[in-house]
Every structure is written in C-alpha cells, then in structure tokens.
Amino acid sequence: MSAHLNAALREGDNPELTEERRKATFDTRKLADEFFGSHLARRRREIAKAIDAIPELHDTKPLPFMTREEKVEEAARKVFTLSKHITDIVDLSNNRETQSLNEMVIGIEGMPISLHFAMFIPALQGQADDEQKREWLDRAIRMEIIGTYAQTELGHGTNLRMLETTATYDKQNKEFILNSPTLTSLKWWPGNMGKSCNYAIVVANLIIDDKLLGPHSFMVQLRDENSHETMPNIQIGDIGPKMAYNSSDNGFLKLSNLRIPRRNMLMKHAKVQEDGTYKKPPHEKLAYSAMVHVRSHMITQHAMLLAYALSISTRYSCIRRQGYIDPKKDEVKVIEYQTQQHRLFPHIARAYAFAFAGTESIRKFEIMKRSLEAGNIELIADLHALTSGLKAVVTYLAGQGIEQARQACGGHGYSMASYMGEIYGVGIAGCTYEGENLVMMQQLGRYLIKAVKSVKEGKKPTGYVAYLAHAGQRHSLIDCRPNEGYAEHIRAFEHIARRQTFRAAERLQKYENSGLSTEQAWNNCTVELNRASRLHTRLFIACNFYERVLDVEDMAVREVLEDLLHLHLNYELIDIASYALEAKKIRPNAVSLVDSWEITDREHRSVLGRRDGHVYENLFKWAKSSDLNQNDVLPSHKKHLLPMMLNARKQSKL
Numbered sequence: 001m002s003a004h005l006n007a008a009l010r011e012g013d014n015p016e017l018t019e020e021r022r023k024a025t026f027d028t029r030k031l032a033d034e035f036f037g038s039h040l041a042r043r044r045r046e047i048a049k050a051i052d053a054i055p056e057l058h059d060t061k062p063l064p065f066m067t068r069e070e071k072v073e074e075a076a077r078k079v080f081t082l083s084k085h086i087t088d089i090v091d092l093s094n095n096r097e098t099q100s101l102n103e104m105v106i107g108i109e110g111m112p113i114s115l116h117f118a119m120f121i122p123a124l125q126g127q128a129d130d131e132q133k134r135e136w137l138d139r140a141i142r143m144e145i146i147g148t149y150a151q152t153e154l155g156h157g158t159n160l161r162m163l164e165t166t167a168t169y170d171k172q173n174k175e176f177i178l179n180s181p182t183l184t185s186l187k188w189w190p191g192n193m194g195k196s197c198n199y200a201i202v203v204a205n206l207i208i209d210d211k212l213l214g215p216h217s218f219m220v221q222l223r224d225e226n227s228h229e230t231m232p233n234i235q236i237g238d239i240g241p242k243m244a245y246n247s248s249d250n251g252f253l254k255l256s257n258l259r260i261p262r263r264n265m266l267m268k269h270a271k272v273q274e275d276g277t278y279k280k281p282p283h284e285k286l287a288y289s290a291m292v293h294v295r296s297h298m299i300t301q302h303a304m305l306l307a308y309a310l311s312i313s314t315r316y317s318c319i320r321r322q323g324y325i326d327p328k329k330d331e332v333k334v335i336e337y338q339t340q341q342h343r344l345f346p347h348i349a350r351a352y353a354f355a356f357a358g359t360e361s362i363r364k365f366e367i368m369k370r371s372l373e374a375g376n377i378e379l380i381a382d383l384h385a386l387t388s389g390l391k392a393v394v395t396y397l398a399g400q401g402i403e404q405a406r407q408a409c410g411g412h413g414y415s416m417a418s419y420m421g422e423i424y425g426v427g428i429a430g431c432t433y434e435g436e437n438l439v440m441m442q443q444l445g446r447y448l449i450k451a452v453k454s455v456k457e458g459k460k461p462t463g464y465v466a467y468l469a470h471a472g473q474r475h476s477l478i479d480c481r482p483n484e485g486y487a488e489h490i491r492a493f494e495h496i497a498r499r500q501t502f503r504a505a506e507r508l509q510k511y512e513n514s515g516l517s518t519e520q521a522w523n524n525c526t527v528e529l530n531r532a533s534r535l536h537t538r539l540f541i542a543c544n545f546y547e548r549v550l551d552v553e554d555m556a557v558r559e560v561l562e563d564l565l566h567l568h569l570n571y572e573l574i575d576i577a578s579y580a581l582e583a584k585k586i587r588p589n590a591v592s593l594v595d596s597w598e599i600t601d602r603e604h605r606s607v608l609g610r611r612d613g614h615v616y617e618n619l620f621k622w623a624k625s626s627d628l629n630q631n632d633v634l635p636s637h638k639k640h641l642l643p644m645m646l647n648a649r650k651q652s653k654l
C-alpha cells in the first residue's frame with residue numbers, strides 16, 4: 001500500500017478495519033473529490049475541522065436518547081450557536097456547503113430553520129419582485145426572520161388546483177383577505193411552522209371579482225417579531241410526532257379573515273394591480289419554482305443518506321465475525337459471505353450513480369435559473385420532467401438500499417445505536433414530500449408521451465429523450481457483444497426504455513381510440529406509464545454515471561469507478577446471477593469505497609459505523625447511558641407493573 005492510500009488509517013483503530021484499508025487500490029481522498037466534487041470535498045474537510053474546534057456545536061448526548069422536546073431544544077441551541085459562527089465556516093450562498101454543515105452539526109432529524117433555507121428563501125428568490133426582495137429576502141438571509149413554505153393542507157397536498165385556502169382581493173382596501181374556510185383547508189405539514197417560524201409563504205387560491213385564478217404565493221406574518229406570540233386571526237401549532245424527523249416542528253395553520261396588504265402577494269411573475277387587474281405569469285407553473293429547486297437538491301441529499309447507511313453497514317460487516325466458510329478455519333467477517341456482498345455492493349454503486357446524477361440535476365437547475373432571469377422559459381418543462389423522475393426513482397431506491405444496509409447489520413441494525421432507523425425514516429419521507437413519487441412519475445410520463453408524439457410526427461426530439469427517435473436498434477440484450485464496452489450497455493438501456501415508452505403510448509392511444517375520455521384513458525395506462533418513467537430515469541442515471549467515469553483523470557480512481565459502473569449496469573440490466581463476478585472485484589476495496597465518503601463519526605451518529613471499528617465496547621457504553629438504566633427499578637414499573645404482579649400473586653394465593 002502506498003502512503004497516499006492511507007488517508008483513513010489511524011493508530012489504535014480496530015485491526016480488522018486497518019487490514020481492509022491496507023487493501024485499497026486508490027486514494028480515498030481522490031475518490032471523495034469525484035463523489036462530492038473537489039471543491040465541496042475540500043470544504044467538507046475544512047467544515048469538519050472548524051466544528052471540532054467549537055465544543056458548543058457538538059451533540060450533548062446521542063439524539064436517540066433525547067425526548068422530542070430535548071431534540072427540538074438541542075437543534076435550536078445549535079442553530080443559535082451556529083448563527084454566531086456560520087459566516088466564518090461556510091459560504092451561505094452555497095447550498096451544498098450549508099447543507100453539509102447542517103448535517104454535521106445538527107444532523108438529519110430536522111431543525112428550526114430547515115424550511116427557511118430549503119424553500120422560504122428560494123421561493124422569495126424565484127417569485128418576489130425586486131422591491132419585495134429588498135423588504136424580505138435580505139432580512140431572511142440575515143435570519144432576522146424565520147420563514148416556511150405553507151402549501152399542503154389537511155385535505156390536499158398533491159392536487160394543488162384544489163387547495164381550499166383562499167386569498168380574496170378587496171379592491172376598496174387594496175388588501176387580500178386570507179381564509180381557511182373548512183377543516184380540510186387547514187395548512188398541515190409545513191416544516192418548522194408549528195413553533196419556530198414567524199413568517200410563511202402561504203399558497204392560496206387567488207380570487208378577484210369572484211373569479212378563481214389558481215394557486216399563488218402570499219407573505220404572511222405568523223408571529224410577533226418581539227414576543228413570538230401568534231398574530232391575531234391566526235391559529236397555529238405542531239402536528240405531533242412523526243415516523244422520524246422529530247427535531248422538526250411540522251405545523252398546522254388556520255387563517256380567519258386575515259387581511260394582508262396587496263403587496264404581500266409575491267409579484268415577480270403574476271401580478272395584481274391596485275384596481276384588481278390581474279396579469280398572468282409568462283409560464284403557468286412558475287409559482288411552483290421552489291418545489292423544483294428542492295427536487296433538484298434532493299438527489300444528492302438522498303445519495304448522502306444512502307451513503308450514511310452503507311458506510312455503517314460495510315464497516316460493521318468487516319468487524320463482525322459470525323460463522324464459517326471453511327469449518328477448519330476461524331469465524332469469518334460477515335462481509336465474506338457472497339449474499340452480504342450482493343446485498344451491499346450494488347447499493348454502493350447506486351450511491352455513486354445517484355451522487356453524480358444529483359450534481360447534474362443541480363447544474364441543470366442553475367442553468368434554468370439563469371436562462372429564466374434572461375426571460376427564457378424554454379428549459380422549465382425539461383427540468384420539471386428530469387427532476388420529477390429523479391426525485392421519485394432516487395428516493396425510492398435509496399430507501400430500499402438503506403433497509404438492505406440495516407438488515408445487513410443483523411440484530412444490532414435494529415438498535416438505534418446503529419442509527420439506521422432514523423436514516424430510513426428520514427430517507428423514505430422523501431418518497432412523499434415534494435410530490436408523492438407515483439404522482440411525480442406521471443409528470444415525467446406526460447413529457448415522454450409528448451416526445452413519442454413528436455417522433456411519430458417525424459420530428460427528432462433533442463436532449464434526454466433524443467434516444468426515442470433512434471430506430472433500428474438491437475432488440476435484445478443477447479445481441480450485446482461484451483467487447484463493445486459500456487456504450488453497448490447504454491444502448492441496451494435505451495432500447496428497453498424506448499420499448500416501454502412506446503408500449504405505454506400505444507396503449508394510451510388504443511384506449512383513446514376506444515372512446516374513453518383522455519383522463520380515463522390516462523388512468524388506465526398509468527402503471528405502464530410509470531414503468532416507462534422509471535426506465536427513462538434509470539437510463540439517465542446510468543448514462544450520466546458512464547459519462548462521468550469517462551472524465552476521471554486519476555487512473556486508480558477511474559478503475560474502481562469503472563468496477564462500480566460495471567456492477568451498476570449489470571445489476572440494473574441483466575439477471576441477478578451475472579454480478580457475482582463483479583462483486584468479487586469490489587470486495588478488496590469495500591471499506592475504502594465507503595471511507596471515500598469521508599463521513600465523520602460526529603456526522604454519522606452511529607455506534608456500528610464508527611470509523612475506528614471499536615463497536616462492541618461502545619455498544620456497551622451506549623446501553624449503560626440509557627435514561628432507563630439510571631434507576632434500578634423504573635418509577636413506572638413501581639406504579640403499574642409491580643402492583644399488577646403483586647396483585648396477581650395475591651389472587652393466586654387466595
């Protein structure tokens with residue numbers, strides 16, 4: 001092993017892990033540069049070092065031992081401490097740096113200003129005009145106010161056109177009157193709205209002169225800026241504990257004849273003049289821009305959640321010995337089992353593939369934003385289709401990978417000492433928020449059907465759907481010749497995606513021709529359409545992975561990424577048996593591949609995934625620190641169970 005390969009090696013580590021790290025065929029730092037991009041990889045190291053030096057930013061005790069109130073308080077305390085240091089540590093205008101700082105200090109369970117950064121600020125940037133930005137955006141960036149994005153209601157989250165919250169324009173007073181007219185119209189779910197925020201961008205159906213004009217965004221003050229007491233005509237609170245993500249106060253909101261000035265409607269695109277004249281936005285869905293922003297960022301974030309789970313289980317699999325392969329020899333590390341490798345390695349490949357796809361979706365979002373600033377709305381539909389598909393496929397597959405990683409840790413994976421439960425709970429939330437996955441698949445489906453129509457009209461679609469017009473391709477994977485390299489795999493992927501998309505389009509056409517309404521015909525084809533969307537998105541991920549690997553200059557890093565690419569393409573494409581070979585190839589680098597994610601112990605919050613591999617002694621420490629172990633007999637036991645047993649004993653003696 002050459003000196004450059006040992007970035008993760010330390011004195012005193014568990015020798016089982018040291019042995020693994022000595023086998024690395026590449027420099028883990030150089031692979032980290034590819035996974036995150038070299039700038040972010042360097043900044044993450046610097047951020048981790050800065051946090052080490054500020055003890056107030058460290059966890060006061062493991063989060064799983066905290067009550068919900070303690071978690072909420074801990075997150076608030078850290079946000080306050082961070083506010084004093086943040087500009088020294090990160091460039092606040094860089095989302096990925098800020099998100100890394102958040103993950104390292106506060107973690108994934110939520111915090112009082114998540115939505116402020118994830119949606120409130122992006123919505124102001126995308127939808128407020130210059131004067132409104134001066135009034136609210138600068139204050140928001142300085143964190144003088146904390147805001148959220150209040151769109152979903154108790155009765156409607158997906159179907160935005162049926163939102164019941166109304167904003168009725170009162171010409172006389174030049175005000176909007178906001179109302180939650182029914183129980184189902186209560187805003188429900190917005191992050192941090194329950195207790196933390198004092199402002200919200202409320203999405204409400206605009207009404208002018210009894211005419212319904214669809215969902216628009218309004219700035220609403222929820223709480224007094226000094227006392228933090230709820231403002232008049234507003235009822236607000238926390239919606240209670242969730243599957244995970246319990247440091248966050250997701251909230252409810254009722255608005256009762258709340259009057260706000262006309263200029264509180266965000267007016268960069270749609271406008272309401274003093275006399276009530278309404279000016280339409282240049283693109284009907286510009287009001288949805290904050291959602292597209294988050295969707296474009298969710299891909300790298302879910303790649304990271306998957307990376308958390310896989311580095312925990314891969315490291316643990318190398319210190320856990322259980323059973324024999326050769327009965328005459330010692331018990332083996334569980335990573336040696338073929339099933340364990342098949343369980344983990346394809347997901348490691350996916351974590352890399354998703355990270356690369358996520359970098360691309362963020363890049364595309366930035367390009368679209370700049371072109372929109374220049375007045376061009378052309379890229380909006382492409383980006384919406386891309387991010388809808390990626391969001392749905394990646395959150396779903398990341399959830400599956402996290403669950404496999406948990407199962408790969410056996411019983412200890414079920415203890416919160418592994419932290420797997422929280423990673424899973426937070427990961428799968430992404431299948432629901434920012435658009436329920438199967439619904440988002442249909443959005444991409446609409447786009448694919450349009451592309452098929454244009455192919456049938458003899459046109460040549462460009463960009464990610466160009467392959468739909470490629471005729472005369474091979475019909476089966478059996479035709480693939482291995483020596484043609486990965487390009488051949490990609491062509492096979494294209495073939496499969498194209499065939500499914502045309503199949504769905506033809507079925508749709510058949511139903512339409514049979515006299516069904518467009519909507520009914522569509523509903524009859526949604527399973528086929530969603531399959532097409534899934535295959536199209538997997539093609540994008542594979543293709544992007546392939547192109548990304550071609551760009552890697554360091555030969556050792558390129559070689560290991562090619563191993564992963566090979567595994568990925570085979571895993572996604574061919575039958576299960578075929579990847580046994582690839583798994584063997586990945587095995588020596590398994591720990592180093594996950595070390596390259598450079599996730600610190602502070603960030604991991606997992607006893608099983610410790611970098612030094614000293615799992616068992618720390619599991620014991622963990623158990624001893626449980627609140628429930630502070631008394632030999634729990635007060636609740638004395639109150640309920642002991643009398644129950646004593647009583648039962650007394651009864652049996654009678």
Ligand SMILES: CCCCC/C=C\C/C=C\C/C=C\C/C=C\C/C=C\CCCCC(=O)SCCNC(=O)CCNC(=O)[C@H](O)C(C)(C)COP(=O)(O)OP(=O)(O)OC[C@H]1O[C@@H](n2cnc3c(N)ncnc32)[C@H](O)[C@@H]1OP(=O)(O)O
Nearest residue numbers: 095117118157158159160285288297301384433434435446
């Ligand atoms: C520091 C920054 C980092 C960001 C951090 C962000 C997130 C953190 C993520 C992970 C971190 C890890 C841990 C943290 C964990 C958890 C929590 C953190 C954040 C949670 C945030 C969650 C916030 C929310 O959920 S907000 C609410 C989101 N709600 C939705 O998404 C609703 C979904 N519904 C819709 O979008 C729409 O209703 C619809 C389904 C698209 C239908 O709309 P409709 O108007 O009815 O349109 P229709 O279907 O008829 O289509 C007409 C036409 O319009 C096109 N269209 C639709 N939408 C768009 C769009 N957005 N853009 C462009 N075009 C669009 C559609 O394609 C049709 O086109 P055509 O006619 O076919 O041409």
Ligand SMILES: Cc1cc2nc3c(=O)[nH]c(=O)nc-3n(C[C@H](O)[C@H](O)[C@H](O)COP(=O)(O)OP(=O)(O)OC[C@H]3O[C@@H](n4cnc5c(N)ncnc54)[C@H](O)[C@@H]3O)c2cc1C
Nearest residue numbers: 149150151152156157158189190191429432433434435438
């Ligand atoms: C952790 C978390 C944080 C959140 N944060 C926020 C926030 O900050 N702000 C905010 O406004 N909201 C937030 N939400 C709400 C979230 O955006 C919505 O829950 C989400 O968009 C799904 O909508 P829904 O709940 O109405 O699901 P539903 O639409 O009721 O989904 C139920 C089922 O119906 C199916 N379905 C619905 N419509 C169709 C259709 N047209 N075709 C086929 N099937 C369909 C779905 O696929 C699903 O299987 C959050 C949610 C969570 C879980």
